[in-house]
Amino acid sequence: MAHRAEAESVLCVDIGGTSTKAGLVNSTGELSGLQSIPTGGPNPERFGNELSALIERVHQAACAQETACIGLGVAVAGFLNPERTTMIYNSNLPWLENYPLRDYLAKHFPMRVEIEVDSNAACMAEYCFGSGRGSDRFLCIAAGTGLGVGMAIKGVPLRFAYECLGDIGHVILERNGPLCTCGGRGCAEILVSAPALAQQYRERTRAVPNVSLRDVISAAENSDEIAISVLSNAGEWLGLAAASMANIFFPDRIAIAGGLSAAGDLILKPAKGSFQSSASLFAQARASLCRAELGPMATLAGAAWPFLAHRPIS
Numbered sequence: 001m002a003h004r005a006e007a008e009s010v011l012c013v014d015i016g017g018t019s020t021k022a023g024l025v026n027s028t029g030e031l032s033g034l035q036s037i038p039t040g041g042p043n044p045e046r047f048g049n050e051l052s053a054l055i056e057r058v059h060q061a062a063c064a065q066e067t068a069c070i071g072l073g074v075a076v077a078g079f080l081n082p083e084r085t086t087m088i089y090n091s092n093l094p095w096l097e098n099y100p101l102r103d104y105l106a107k108h109f110p111m112r113v114e115i116e117v118d119s120n121a122a123c124m125a126e127y128c129f130g131s132g133r134g135s136d137r138f139l140c141i142a143a144g145t146g147l148g149v150g151m152a153i154k155g156v157p158l159r160f161a162y163e164c165l166g167d168i169g170h171v172i173l174e175r176n177g178p179l180c181t182c183g184g185r186g187c188a189e190i191l192v193s194a195p196a197l198a199q200q201y202r203e204r205t206r207a208v209p210n211v212s213l214r215d216v217i218s219a220a221e222n223s224d225e226i227a228i229s230v231l232s233n234a235g236e237w238l239g240l241a242a243a244s245m246a247n248i249f250f251p252d253r254i255a256i257a258g259g260l261s262a263a264g265d266l267i268l269k270p271a272k273g274s275f276q277s278s279a280s281l282f283a284q285a286r287a288s289l290c291r292a293e294l295g296p297m298a299t300l301a302g303a304a305w306p307f308l309a310h311r312p313i314s
């Protein structure tokens with residue numbers, strides 16, 4: 001009698017600055033069973049409990065569908081220690097720094113647990129399943145709550161220090177620019193992050209304080225000129241940041257991912273314009289700038305990559 005083949009997936013988690021998502025990701029990058037909770041501080045133990053309850057709900061749903069979980073992949077915003085067991089620095093999540101994330105989860109879930117920097121995860125998801133397929137030197141800029149940048153060299157994340165590509169989202173674009181959460185001034189992140197764009201829109205329109213990036217994007221899609229201008233400026237800054245990165249890393253492809261990429265051409269067109277007018281001729285002749293394909297779920301899907309890396313990618 002033939003046995004029914006059991007489906008395999010990776011339990012995946014994305015701990016972002018604002019929300020934490022969990023779901024199942026299969027070997028082709030398909031996501032199912034998505035659930036989320038706020039990334040609530042300041043007590044890391046309480047968040048740990050909420051996180052394991054969230055993962056348990058997704059795990060239970062997987063078991064009910066006879067899906068085998070081959071591991072637990074966790075993408076977290078911030079720098080990691082060399083053993084990749086804990087996040088050691090994120091100016092947006094100071095309360096979670098040095099919390100023993102991997103050990104805590106390994107105790108609760110009897111399976112292999114892999115922690116990855118969120119920008120590496122987003123980059124690897126795009127490399128495996130999206131806009132980075134076939135690229136030898138793929139740079140992925142994820143612009144959302146923060147500005148995370150990852151690079152895959154022939155399918156392997158480039159790790160300079162603290163398991164990531166430095167703090168390249170904080171490349172400085174404006175001398176004496178606004179004070180950034182990192183302590184620097186005029187960084188790309190403080191100029192184009194989702195909270196920064198929402199604030200720029202609020203200041204120029206005197207809109208209600210709780211306007212979000214999504215509101216700015218939908219206003220721009222409805223021809224709101226101030227919203228269009230805020231996004232266009234952000235696109236120009238992003239193109240400038242991409243140009244600086246291209247001059248250092250010589251990527252053959254650069255993808256814009258994260259919440260800002262939902263603005264489509266409203267961001268991408270000005271980004272391409274400033275990239276072409278700013279990057280060295282050598283670098284820009286060898287790199288193309290495109291929109292990421294996987295949307296805001298790339299980081300979550302990328303949390304699966306350590307488990308899929310040695311498997312065939314379709």
Ligand SMILES: [Zn+2]
Nearest residue numbers: 170180182187
């Ligand atoms: Zn900064």
